[in-house]
Amino acid sequence: MEITDNDELLSIRAAELYYDENKTQDEVGAILKLTRWKVGRLLASAKDKGFIRIEIVHPRARRLSLERAIKERFSLADAIVVPTAGTRGQDDLRARAAQGAADYLASLRPVPRTLGISWGRTLHDVAEHLAEGWATGVNVVQINGGVSVNQRAGTAAATAFEIARKASGQATLLPSPAILERLETKQSIESDRTVAGVLTMAANASAYLYSAGVAGADSALVESGYLTSGDVDELVRRGAVGDVVGRYIDAAGMIVDPSLDERTVGMSLDALRSAETSIAVIAGEGKHAVARAVVTSGLCTVLVTDEGTALDLLDTNFPA
């Protein structure tokens, strides 16, 4: 019933019978009039020519091979890559990354005594995806100034509280605006005992968890009123690709506007760079550039991202 000319086609027929019809190699051999060894060889060749694709379709699946590649390429301590397969849109994808980050955080050993976190939509998602009792006695401290200008004021605080509560720990907020208008105000608020105390605690945290924003008009810092969209446009013009803990960086991971940076309250990027464990959660189509800036400039030791971003990171001819 089947005239199969060449080996490639034969290996496809064999694969159909073996994988789709789950017959044994022996049975396949009987049908195609081949010895079972030949069938085995055909199957092997189909596999390494890439004709057989095995995909794990699950919201919490991961791409271990990509993780390994990313880890090596950018010398990270760890990488979590969630698959795109079967996602319905960017929201879904970000939810997966958040879940991945939550899982990673829960599995982190040693369990951090103090966890420094930033705030934003991504962090909020991570907090939501953490399981109750993901750890015990973890104190959470904010590492950059919170939102305070508009109705989203509570979000940053809520994120910190939720993460802490689910680990039966304390949350410590950083009671300060994210960016101040004048350098003097920033300096004096930093010298305030309360604020200074929180900053010290933040500086000594055993692990950090943060996300990154895209430099654009829809940035959280614009939405919260710290910057105008004009300010952001100007930053972009000067090379900004996104922000990390409220600080705008360019593709090389350098501060774009030092004077703006000086007025920004929270951990410095250098402090973050010297941290033992810092987990960056950066996923979604738009964030490829920031993600690259973060990993190439050593801002994180662990990256949680999606397959698309991971592939983009590996794609280009950066020799590390």
Place this chain on the structure above:
Amino acid sequence: MEITDNDELLSIRAAELYYDENKTQDEVGAILKLTRWKVGRLLASAKDKGFIRIEIVHPRARRLSLERAIKERFSLADAIVVPTAGTRGQDDLRARAAQGAADYLASLRPVPRTLGISWGRTLHDVAEHLAEGWATGVNVVQINGGVSVNQRAGTAAATAFEIARKASGQATLLPSPAILERLETKQSIESDRTVAGVLTMAANASAYLYSAGVAGADSALVESGYLTSGDVDELVRRGAVGDVVGRYIDAAGMIVDPSLDERTVGMSLDALRSAETSIAVIAGEGKHAVARAVVTSGLCTVLVTDEGTALDLLDTNFPA
């Protein structure tokens, strides 16, 4: 490094290690601290919950399970279903179906002495995909009136010649328009010795190969000038879903306009229905309705189609 709460998640982790990292079940067990039997069971459960998807990515791959289902549901002698995976657009998909039809034709046993064919884009594609020497001594005969009005005049003839040449056989054309204006003309042309001879040969062919068109303004019969798009609109209004060998049928496979049908030269649908072997090649998004009409009304014994159409055919609650 990994706290995995429930079994589902565990089975996903196991699958990642087993399939993506190709470790043995034993090794996976060691990593996840499970016995290898547990791993085996987790893997099995992941498989039948559908988390593991194995796909054969190849232009000439087929979907045997769908073929079996279609074959049973519509009591066909055979069904060929080509996969959608990895196609870039409808053209690609139609090319695959054409290849599938060509392969099937070549593998047909007993080799038909005379093969009756229709004409059109699909048939042309099939002819192109046939391998040189796909058979020997097969005579090809047209079963419905050819195009003759415009520049595509040569296509129908070329298709027949190509199929015949590649099988070192003779091609016999049906030297008549597809549709005539007056019934009398049709009757007299049919009684012409040459035409009658061809029709007899067609009626006695050992196998038939044809496609179906969608009832719409872009139909080949409109393009060839036999019908106006207004005519087709009217046919659609009266329930036409498409045409088979130049004859318009409704969803039940019945002739939509008997008087038009009487003026159409070529094999009748009833003659086609009583054929031992008739292969219909019907693939593409737009052809679901015609495909359904063809298979439910017993017009073909073998259907060559694509995954999408096959799923659509199986989808609805038609009890055969």
Place this chain on the structure above:
DNA sequence: GCCCTTTTTGCTCATATGAGCAGAGCGCCG
């Protein structure tokens, strides 16, 4: 709390698969 039912676990054993090797077939060159 106790006993019965149901599920899960760890196992033995049969089967399926892959690695590696010896011999056959084939082309290529002198």
Place this chain on the structure above:
DNA sequence: CGGCGCTCTGCTCATATGAGCAAAAAGGGC
């Protein structure tokens, strides 16, 4: 035409996997 090296085939044997079963554990009603 014969020798040489190459690839491909069929095999043996070690390993990986799945079926089936008995024991253990978990749940559930009284």
